[in-house]
Amino acid sequence: MNSWAGTAEESVYTFKVKYVPLLGDLNTNGKLDIGDVTILQRSFAEFEELSDEQKAIADINGDKKVDIMDATAIQRIIAEFEA
Numbered sequence: 001m002n003s004w005a006g007t008a009e010e011s012v013y014t015f016k017v018k019y020v021p022l023l024g025d026l027n028t029n030g031k032l033d034i035g036d037v038t039i040l041q042r043s044f045a046e047f048e049e050l051s052d053e054q055k056a057i058a059d060i061n062g063d064k065k066v067d068i069m070d071a072t073a074i075q076r077i078i079a080e081f082e083a
Contacts, residue, residue, distance in 0.1 A: 021053070021057050022057075023057060023060050024036055024057065024058065024060045024070075024073070024074045024077065025057060026039040026040060026050070026054050026057060026058055027039060032074055032077050032078050032081070033078060034078065036074055037071055037074050037075055037078070039054070040058055040066070040070065040071045040074070041071060043058075043066075044067075044068070044071075050066065058070050060073045060074055061073055
């Protein structure tokens with residue numbers, strides 16, 4: 001038996017959700033896939049330029065540079081998920 005005698009009030013709460021990108025997710029679709037690697041490889045071939053945010057997301061091994069090691073790391077993660 002509930003002894004609380006108060007009245008119920010309606011409350012409205014507003015939350016701000018900050019998007020935190022997945023490391024390596026260059027196409028921002030919420031998962032690591034071949035599209036992310038393609039974007040990275042296209043940047044290596046100078047077909048497209050990565051934004052500063054993409055560069056930060058692409059540095060998957062944290063060595064402060066975006067290179068083939070990052071692309072390989074993403075591919076290894078994808079392969080492990082598909083195995």
